[in-house]
Amino acid sequence: MTKRPNIVLVLADDMGFSDLGCYGGEISTPHLDGLARNGARFSQFYNTARCSPSRASLMTGLHPHQTGIGVLTNNDLPRGYPGNLNGRCATLAEMLKAAGYATCLSGKWHLATDMHTPNDTWPTRRGFDSFFGTLTGCGSFYAPGTLTRGESDASAEALDPGFFYTDAIAAHGADFIAEQAAAGNPFFLYAAFTAPHWPLHAPDEDIARYEGRFDEGWDALREKRMERLVAEGILPADTTLSERDPTQPAWTAEEHKAWQAKRMQAYAAQIEGMDRGIGRIVEALKASGTFENTLFVFLSDNGASPEDLPQFDVETFMQRADILPRATRDGRPMRVGNTPDIVPGAEDTYSSYGRAWANLSNTPFRFYKRWVHEGGIATPLIVHWPAGGFADGAILDAPTQLVDIAPTILDVTGASYPPPALGRAVAPLEGRSLLPLLRGGSLLEAPLYWEHTGNAAIRVGRWKLVREEPNGWELYDLAADRTELVDLAADNPDIVADLAARWQAWAARVGVIPWDVTVGIYVERGQHPSLAAG
Known part of the structure; x- marks a missing residue:
């Protein structure tokens, strides 16, 4: 009998569609490139446009609204989403643990409202035997908030001057692999990196390696x-590059070119550091003799982030101690913001890389994280399994999305759904296994759906109906116009009506809460409506 394959699921945070070398980027990602060129790359795989909803969908095989996490982890009960994983879903860890797998989360969870008191929405209570990481959504890479080991505070571990969160995530994951392989156990590792989410933190030597790499600026680099992307086979040769984000200046008009280049250098260094950590996990697989029979999956939780810092005024922002330390570990004040006097990378800086560079990261698409146009939801997906029997170097163009990951892993491992003896009823899985596609076959066409903060979309075959809240529906033929440049809604009212009706039926079925209801909750509380988005 063939031994059951191990599973390594790796998630990047806020990484754009074309940042990896094997997806057209300038960033050095040799470990992921190697997995991609000896495995399979997907050109039309989709996430949900935002952090927590993507993680909820990835973990459960359901749409995020079905899991209780429609926006982020805010508790908006009784009329809104609870912001927690509810009891009507099962996690991959619960599924695989019931099938005899050892389970580990190394990295970011961000699926619990209460991040300080262990409860039924913590990873240790949702199937993970081992947990080292953070419960919050983002934070310092030198001293991350809510750092936890098991169910105990692990913040003291970050006091080590050599601590860096990306490296720590990789180290814990590699140690877990070595331990379980030595014990002869099949294992499931979920490595959820926080790179390259802001803040732009990276060692000086990593940033220095990108000196001059981005000096041409965002316009030339997008081209x-x-x-x-075309040369790699990710996109057809007739794909049209969208224009630069109209809110951003041409590179020739940028006043602070040297500082802008440093921002992108720091972002690139974050991704290279994550790739190096993935290399450490791969080496642990090889050293333990489990590499050939491990299904390795890599993707990002949403498109690149255009978010500016501070998100609110500095004092309000600094009240979020789980996100932003008030001082460095040696007592220096934090320097927060995206201004030329703050060159990112060091522990005392807290910056993001800005909308123009995010536009580069999402080449060739428009829009970003939070939107459900292609720039918000298109992600690289790399799948590698030498013993799995699928073609090396394949580029797969079928439209697929997060709800397909759990059925694929269940198909590969033979685990049951729902898990036996779970003790609660769970919703049926929403996706399909990708294994036939990976082995050279085809998939039955299935409609794909999205909703996040009022932004909505449905894709059926070549047609995508999409809206940016509070605007009306747009219609695109993605077979001819992947970059969503020519809105065909006015010429195809019947298609618009049909797809809109199908989207509405799906929204009612999975429990989408209208965005104006969520915003109204915050207005009634006397809070600014923008806080409804988390």
């Missing part, structure tokens, strides 16, 4: 990425 070069487009050429490489």
Whole structure:
């Protein structure tokens, strides 16, 4: 009998569609590139446009609204989402643990409203035998908030001057692999990196390796990425590059070119550091003799982030101690913001890389994280399994999404759904196994759906109906116009009506709460409506 495959699921945070080398980027990602060129790459795989909803969908095989996490982890009961994983879903860890797998989360959870008191929405209570990581959504890479080991505070571990969160996530994951392989146990590792989410933190030597790499600026680099995307086979040769974000200046008009280049250098260094950590996990698989029979999956939780810092005024922002330390570990004040006097990378800085560079990261698409146009939801997906019997180097173009990951892993491992003796009823899985596609076959066409903060979309075959809240529906033929440049809604009212009706039926079925209801909750509380988005 063939031994059951191990599962390694790796998630990046806020990484754009074309940042990896094997997806056209300038960033050095040799470990992921190697897995991609010896495995399979997907060109039309989709997430949910935002952090917590993507993690909820990835973990459960359901749409995020079904899990209780429609926005982020805010508790908006009784009329809104609870912001917690509810009891009507099962996690991959629960599924695989019931099938005899050892289970580990190393990294970010961000699926619990209460991040300080262990409860039924913590990873240790949702199937993970081992947990080292953070419960909050983002934070310092030098001293991350809510750092936890098991169910105990692990913040003292970050006092080590050599601590860096990306490296720590990789180390814990590699140690777990070595331990379980030595014990002869099949294992499931979920490595959820926080890179390259802001803040832009990276060692000086990593940033220095990118000196000069981005000096051409976002306009020229977007064109070069487009050429490489076509050369890699990720996009057809007739794909049109969208224009630069109209809110951003041409590179030739940018006043602070040197500082802007440093921002992108720091972002690139974050991704290279994550790739190096993935290399450490791969080496642990090889050293333990489990590499050939491990299904390795890599993707990002949403498109690149255009978010500015501070998100509110500095004092309000700094009240979120789980996100932003008030001082460095050696007592220096934090320097928060995206201004030329703050060059990112060091522990005392807290910056993001800005909308123009996010536009580069999402080449060739428009829009970003939070939107459900292609720039918000298109992610790289790399799948590697040498013993799995699928073609090395394949590029797969079928439209697929997060709800397909859990059925695929269940198909590969033979685990049952729902897990036996779970003790609660759970919703049926929403996706389908990708294994036939990976082995050279085809998938039955299935409609794909999205909703996040009022932004909504449905894709059926070549047609995508999409809206940016509070605007009306737009219609695109993605077979001819992947970058969503020519709105065909006015010429195809019947298609618009049909797809809109199908989207509405889906929204009612999975429990989408209208965005104006969620916003109204915050207005009634006397809070600014923007806080409804988390």
